Amino acid sequence: MRKTLTAAALLLFLAGLPALCSSAELREPFEKRLENFVFVRLKYTGGNWEANKTAWESLCRQLVAVTNIHPAEAEKTVDLKGMEIFDHPFIFLTGDQEFAPFSAEETETLKRFFDGGGICFIDDAGGALNSGFDSSIRREFKKVFPGPEFQPISKKHALYYAFHMPPETAGARKAADYLEGMEYNNQTAVIYSHNDILGSFLTDKFGLPVKKCVPGGEPQRLEAKKLCINILMYGLTGTYKLDAIHRGNILNKSKLKGGTEVPE
Amino acid sequence: MMNFEFTFWAVFFLLVGGLAAYTLLKYGDRRKKTIAALRLGIFLLLVFLLLKPVFLEKIKKTEKASVSVLVDVSRSMDLKGTYHKFSRVKNIINRELLPLEKNYELNYYAFSGGFSRASKEELLKLPAPAGEFTDLGQSLEQAGEELKKNSSAAGSAVILLTDGNHNGGLDPVEAAKSLNVPLYVIGIGEPRTGFDVELSRVEASELAFRNIKSVFKGVLNSYNSRGRQARVTLLKDSVFVTAQDVILKPDGEETTVSFEYLPAETGLTKFELLVDAGSGEINSGNNKKEFSVNVLKEKVRILYISGSPNYEYRFLRQVLKNNPNYEVVTFIILRGMTDVLPLNEIDYTLIPFPVQDIFTKELYNYDIIVLENFSYKGFMPPEYLNSLKNYVENSGGDLVMLGGPDSFGSGGYKGTMVEELLPVNIKTEGLEEYIKTPFQLKPAKHPVNQLSEIKGESEKIWEELPELSGLNRFEGQKTGALVFAEHPRLKSADGKPVPVIAGWQKGKGKVLAVGVNNTWRWSMWLAGTGRGNYHYGRYWQQMFNWLVNAPELGQLSASAARKTYRQGDEININVTVLDNFFHYEDEAALDLEILEPGGKTSSLRGLQNTGNGVYETSFAAETPGNYRVTASAFKAGKSLGAVSFFVPVTAATSEEYDLFLNDKLLKNVAAASRGKYFEGGCPGIEKELKLNRAESVSGEKIPLRDRPVFFILLMSALALEWFLRRISGLL
Numbered sequence: 001m002r003k004t005l006t007a008a009a010l011l012l013f014l015a016g017l018p019a020l021c022s023s024a025e026l027r028e029p030f031e032k033r034l035e036n037f038v039f040v041r042l043k044y045t046g047g048n049w050e051a052n053k054t055a056w057e058s059l060c061r062q063l064v065a066v067t068n069i070h071p072a073e074a075e076k077t078v079d080l081k082g083m084e085i086f087d088h089p090f091i092f093l094t095g096d097q098e099f100a101p102f103s104a105e106e107t108e109t110l111k112r113f114f115d116g117g118g119i120c121f122i123d124d125a126g127g128a129l130n131s132g133f134d135s136s137i138r139r140e141f142k143k144v145f146p147g148p149e150f151q152p153i154s155k156k157h158a159l160y161y162a163f164h165m166p167p168e169t170a171g172a173r174k175a176a177d178y179l180e181g182m183e184y185n186n187q188t189a190v191i192y193s194h195n196d197i198l199g200s201f202l203t204d205k206f207g208l209p210v211k212k213c214v215p216g217g218e219p220q221r222l223e224a225k226k227l228c229i230n231i232l233m234y235g236l237t238g239t240y241k242l243d244a245i246h247r248g249n250i251l252n253k254s255k256l257k258g259g260t261e262v263p264e
Numbered sequence: 265m266m267n268f269e270f271t272f273w274a275v276f277f278l279l280v281g282g283l284a285a286y287t288l289l290k291y292g293d294r295r296k297k298t299i300a301a302l303r304l305g306i307f308l309l310l311v312f313l314l315l316k317p318v319f320l321e322k323i324k325k326t327e328k329a330s331v332s333v334l335v336d337v338s339r340s341m342d343l344k345g346t347y348h349k350f351s352r353v354k355n356i357i358n359r360e361l362l363p364l365e366k367n368y369e370l371n372y373y374a375f376s377g378g379f380s381r382a383s384k385e386e387l388l389k390l391p392a393p394a395g396e397f398t399d400l401g402q403s404l405e406q407a408g409e410e411l412k413k414n415s416s417a418a419g420s421a422v423i424l425l426t427d428g429n430h431n432g433g434l435d436p437v438e439a440a441k442s443l444n445v446p447l448y449v450i451g452i453g454e455p456r457t458g459f460d461v462e463l464s465r466v467e468a469s470e471l472a473f474r475n476i477k478s479v480f481k482g483v484l485n486s487y488n489s490r491g492r493q494a495r496v497t498l499l500k501d502s503v504f505v506t507a508q509d510v511i512l513k514p515d516g517e518e519t520t521v522s523f524e525y526l527p528a529e530t531g532l533t534k535f536e537l538l539v540d541a542g543s544g545e546i547n548s549g550n551n552k553k554e555f556s557v558n559v560l561k562e563k564v565r566i567l568y569i570s571g572s573p574n575y576e577y578r579f580l581r582q583v584l585k586n587n588p589n590y591e592v593v594t595f596i597i598l599r600g601m602t603d604v605l606p607l608n609e610i611d612y613t614l615i616p617f618p619v620q621d622i623f624t625k626e627l628y629n630y631d632i633i634v635l636e637n638f639s640y641k642g643f644m645p646p647e648y649l650n651s652l653k654n655y656v657e658n659s660g661g662d663l664v665m666l667g668g669p670d671s672f673g674s675g676g677y678k679g680t681m682v683e684e685l686l687p688v689n690i691k692t693e694g695l696e697e698y699i700k701t702p703f704q705l706k707p708a709k710h711p712v713n714q715l716s717e718i719k720g721e722s723e724k725i726w727e728e729l730p731e732l733s734g735l736n737r738f739e740g741q742k743t744g745a746l747v748f749a750e751h752p753r754l755k756s757a758d759g760k761p762v763p764v765i766a767g768w769q770k771g772k773g774k775v776l777a778v779g780v781n782n783t784w785r786w787s788m789w790l791a792g793t794g795r796g797n798y799h800y801g802r803y804w805q806q807m808f809n810w811l812v813n814a815p816e817l818g819q820l821s822a823s824a825a826r827k828t829y830r831q832g833d834e835i836n837i838n839v840t841v842l843d844n845f846f847h848y849e850d851e852a853a854l855d856l857e858i859l860e861p862g863g864k865t866s867s868l869r870g871l872q873n874t875g876n877g878v879y880e881t882s883f884a885a886e887t888p889g890n891y892r893v894t895a896s897a898f899k900a901g902k903s904l905g906a907v908s909f910f911v912p913v914t915a916a917t918s919e920e921y922d923l924f925l926n927d928k929l930l931k932n933v934a935a936a937s938r939g940k941y942f943e944g945g946c947p948g949i950e951k952e953l954k955l956n957r958a959e960s961v962s963g964e965k966i967p968l969r970d971r972p973v974f975f976i977l978l979m980s981a982l983a984l985e986w987f988l989r990r991i992s993g994l995l
Binding site: 036037065066067068069070083085086087089090109112113115116117118161162163164165185186187226233235236237238240241243245246249250253256257 | 571572573574575577578579581582585586592593594596597598599600604605606610611612613614615730784785787788789790791792794796797
């Protein structure tokens with residue numbers, strides 16, 4: 001038993017993120033904290049809505065370790081048939097296959113979700129462009145937003161600066177060097193990754209990564225995790241990093257890193 | 265010259281007649297041949313008459329050429345320099361145009377902003393021209409259309425009597441070009457030969473913010489100024505503010521004077537710019553301009569400190585950001601004291617939380633400080649909170665504390681200065697209950713809770729709102745506190761319901777305590793029911809309006825239908841009235857007090873209600889300047905409030921003061937039409953017009969058939985033929 005624990009701790013250390021587990025011991029018990037974030041996955045008909053099913057466990061640990069986000073440990077699932085989705089202003093829509101079209105009622109529910117201020121992060125777990133999942137997403141969001149189209153999100157967008165300095169746009173794959181987004185209700189309401197970002201969090205029971213990050217290996221995984229945390233942070237705090245006081249600080253750090261970019 | 269109108273038949277009859285004559289003349293004796301010849305003659309005469317013979321006669325005619333006389337009847341023509349402009353026009357009509365009537369057909373037109381036919385007598389009897397504009401371009405265009413309608417352009421001309429004070433839209437030179445008849449322009453007035461400074465315009469934003477510098481610019485045009493100086497003075501409500509001396513730029517160049525002004529009070533404020541160019545100015549009527557600026561409260565600066573990333577912040581920030589009057593600066597504790605940073609500090613966008621600066625100095629730069637689920641412990645000693653007392657009570661700053669497990673008593677504020685400022689009693693850390701049981705918030709009847717103006721609708725929306733969970737349970741409210749919302753079941757020690765949202769006036773500032781921090785659920789849930797997120801935004805806007813005493817929270821709002829009016833226009837006023845709970849009030853009595861620019865006051869009572877709390881009326885803007893309008897609403901003898909605003913009424917144009925002749929423009933107009941420019945009169949104009957007199961030749965047809973000679977000739981031939989046959993025994 002002792003050998004197993006030692007091996008697990010060693011593996012985590014080697015994974016480059018030794019703080020993830022140890023910090024969890026330092027934090028206060030969950031019940032004393034206000035849970036200000038719930039990982040909510042959107043369930044839909046057909047396809048694989050549970051792609052990267054266990055990614056949340058690892059992501060949750062990371063959030064607790066490095067941020068002041070106090071997440072609920074349990075993952076939650078909502079569908080577009082009832083009102084439960086309106087309890088969660090940030091939802092994940094994941095998959096790697098084509099899925100069945102939303103009914104008119106479901107489309108309306110999703111539209112109302114965005115009306116209320118909701119944000120949806122779509123992650124193509126297939127890690128490819130023009131996938132079956134991609135065509136389903138574009139088809140369904142065209143129904144929700146007949147006007148606007150998905151547009152590449154600028155690297156100067158506030159979400160790239162929400163917590164980490166701008167990470168690379170990557171996941172377990174690197175199909176696209178950009179995130180796509182859709183503006184609605186004065187915010188980027190839909191964030192769409194083609195790179196299987198959640199796939200970079202998948203670990204086995206020993207804490208070892210399940211999916212290999214291609215082509216960049218572990219440095220790419222780190223970038224993917226940083227980007228994911230930034231996206232979540234954006235979902236909770238919006239664009240306040242665009243405020244002058246923060247932009248000045250970011251510019252200073254950017255200069256130290258050899259860059260000149262600031263969020264816009 | 266003779267002509268036939270029936271030529272086709274002529275050929276036919278001649279053929280038939282010829283054949284008959286040949287037969288008769290060939291066969292028979294001498295007498296028969298004579299009779300045949302007579303018959304042939306009769307036949308040919310009949311054929312001739314049947315062919316409708318006519319004589320064509322050419323007649324030469326010399327027509328009176330048509331001359332349109334366009335007379336400027338704008339107000340500037342009523343001004344007097346060395347002579348009265350319109351009197352000069354009358355003299356020209358009587359002495360110089362009247363003799364033209366012998367040879368020309370003179371059609372008179374009056375123009376200013378419009379264009380209409382007028383008789384010479386009407387123009388001569390006109391006591392004072394009063395048109396608001398001089399639209400030369402439009403008038404010339406209409407004159408062209410009239411010429412096309414009434415006669416051919418050939419042999420026509422237009423005489424234009426004006427001072428050239430064009431202030432219309434269409435370019436007169438272009439209009440003159442397309443007229444296609446010569447324009448004889450008679451300039452009335454004196455060219456600008458003396459020294460004059462004109463304050464052409466004022467450039468000032470209609471809106472300004474209190475305590476934020478505004479810039480007003482006056483633009484001057486000077487004539488014959490030769491480097492002279494002028495003093496430009498800014499007045500506010502007729503009281504001197506500041507003045508500047510400027511050296512006037514040469515003719516044709518604009519001189520701009522800028523004034524920086526720091527408004528100290530809100531509301532619509534009347535300003536004047538005056539130019540004093542000293543003695544020798546030939547016209548001082550163009551040295552003044554009035555303008556008004558609506559001074560708004562400066563942007564409300566909000567410092568928002570959040571103890572953790574959370575949805576309440578994101579949603580509330582969105583609401584505040586949507587209001588252009590708010591500026592939000594945020595600090596969020598993105599990582600806790602125990603969180604680790606696996607990467608270098610430089611890899612995060614985190615900045616140190618400048619606690620000392622904020623709580624000792626910077627807080628005075630903000631109007632509202634929001635502490636949301638933020639515990640000061642771990643960041644600063646409680647003494648830093650002492651400055652909040654001065655900030656609220658003496659500086660008039662507002663403090664908002666939003667709930668959460670790290671707020672109020674749970675955030676360690678018991679026993680600090682913040683506790684003293686709060687309108688509710690809190691418990692010591694560890695003893696304060698943080699209740700997670702969901703509950704339906706019970707709103708008090710107060711305008712900030714009004715989510716719709718439609719009666720009954722707001723209550724319905726409150727009932728639809730989702731339950732909230734996570735309550736900082738207060739001990740109760742303090743004396744003087746205003747409870748905006750309370751718990752539906754929990755009671756305080758005094759038996760009153762536990763307050764959840766409460767506020768009060770504390771010294772000069774206000775303090776608001778909100779025992780929850782998940783009101784974002786209202787936005788999401790109401791959107792889920794199809795109502796969108798309007799009501800959530802409205803709630804928080806109203807709450808912040810209450811904090812800063814914003815005028816938007818008043819029960820009366822009134823405005824004119826347009827931002828500015830011109831003299832002579834009808835000013836339309838709309839007043840919206842809400843009752844004490846912000847429902848539309850359609851049964852109020854509405855009065856309007858009008859203070860005219862000259863100081864005259866008038867009242868309009870009992871404005872007409874058009875539904876949805878809107879009352880309408882209108883009145884005429886007779887004089888230029890700012891009209892101060894005050895709307896007051898009453899119901900059952902009680903006042904529902906009053907609201908005042910200015911309606912700027914501009915003098916129509918430069919017609920009021922520009923007595924000079926724009927000879928440059930008029931010369932260009934005349935040249936563009938290949939006409940001629942005269943100044944002050946038109947001696948020798950007939951010489952010019954003669955060139956355009958027209959001769960016309962017309963052909964007249966005189967019928968021959970109905971002349972008696974042909975009838976007599978025909979009857980004589982028939983009688984002779986009868987007689988010959990009788991004496992020959994052929995009858």
